[in-house]
Amino acid sequence: MIQLSFVEHQYPEGSHIVFPDWEIQRGAKWLILGKSGSGKTTLLHILSGLLCPVSGKVEIEDTSLYQLKARNLDRFRGSKIGLVFQQPHFISSLTIRENLAIAQKFAGFPESRPRINEVLESLSIAGKAASFPQQLSQGQLQRASIARAVINRPALLIADEPTSSLDDDNAATALKLLFTQSEENGATLVVATHDQRIRPAFTNLYQL
């Protein structure tokens, strides 16, 4: 279960945002909907342990995120949270397989080639394992980005504007992949977007 209670954030320029309390059941699929600048990305970063709120509590599977020491928080993020960004970005000096391998290593898991192959196959990009990111198409990169997010079987899969820059067909495919992968890996899915096209796919809505 994921819980947000009394979470407030202050931006460096002085503005302030209070997030409504939130409780997410394990395996649920939620959509955070809001206009640009409404605080969607900020909320996702707070949820993923990247941005410490000025007050409030974030709990993921009974672990209070911001009470963890920095190193443990990093490791927790690596092992329990998978992140998919609007623009898929990879370490350009490493192959796709190596990008996935370091995601395992940084999370504190041993490098598992069978697991990497399994995830890449499930996303139909196994043939690109030895390729460098710059050799992949945008669609393949988006799939690889999902692969990296689920490689450690996270409890929470977070996607920030995963469909905003895609056409209808590709947006539908990306969303389908996120649904499938979160289900296959037993992860809770939280998607933040201002893209109204994907709203009908979700029953749980968190409006900002």
Add this chain to the structure above:
Amino acid sequence: MNIVAISWKNLKLKPLNTALNILLVAFGTGILVLLLLASSQIGEKMEHNSKDIDLVVGAKGSPLQLVLSSIYYIDFPTGNILLKDAQRVMRDPAVKKAVPLALGDNYNGIRIVGTDSNFIDLYDLKLQSGRFWHSDFEATIGAAVALDQNLKIGDNFFGAHGLTGSADVHKSHAYKVTGILEAQGSVADDLILTSVRSVWKMHDHVGHDHDHHDHEQTDNGEKELTSLLIRYRSPLSAALFPRMINETTNMQAASPAQESTRLFSLIGIGIDTLQWFALMIMVIAGISVFVSLYNALKERAYDLAIMRSIGASRPVIFAIVISEGLAMTFIGSVLGIFLAHLSLQLISCYQEGSQTRFNGLIFINSELLVLAAGLLTGMVSSVIPALRAYQADISRILAGK
């Protein structure tokens, strides 16, 4: 995949930039190590070859030239001294041992030294095979001479007039190799030793051109020597004996210790200048590494933020940037050390006087200090970029702000 592997792959992404930094470090390190090796080997050879010689007595002229020609065999002698004057010095109570030297001929650039058995004692010479010279025109050759010239016991060869070159060959008499010395690690390895009488006899014939100073007989037939290597009976002699020679005879006395120090102070200026030059290159290399890493940070900010988002801690990010700086300077330093040894070995191949031949295969402890200095340069150059990467606000970077 570990931190070093990630760093290395990052470096390989910009091969030209990385290669330039490595080359700069290698250049600086290489010059430093080359200077260290050369000074160390020159110093050691000088000390080794002159350790039991308190004084050199020879013809008036430059004392440094006298020492260089009589102990290290790397310059022309200042002239000759009369045998009778030399004998007076040899009989002086202050002198424990006096080794006569008669120079003037060479064989393929190798000096032929007329001397006596005191030379054997002075350098504690041992034979590898055969025996020491005894009769006229018998020669005992150094181990390096035997190897380089492919001379064996029983071989004959002709000496040539002068200390280098083979234009004026003494065809009247041939030297015969009677013995080969064990490798001594001293000048003796690169000399041909014979009796003083052999050198005299070699020049004792009609029609010989006496234009040079390096002959062993005056025009009126008086015997001459090139110089004497002296050991004092007592250290107290050092105070009076050289002054006596310099003031009361037409010879000069030169102290190897003093002249070696003077030589080092002369070449020291050049070495110091080169060392500063090398250090300057190292500083430039450090700045270049810093600029590369710092600029790369801007391009790689998102890379590093992604690493943090998948679980890399701040210390890991710090270590990745530091190890990139260290990798470049480590490779550069090792390459520099290798190039310095290679250069020294190549220089040794082209050295004429084998007495001062360098050895590129000798390693010295100071090289570890140079390696450490190289790594320190890498550490210092990368610490600011690494700290910036450590402190980066990943949330802002990922949000594209």
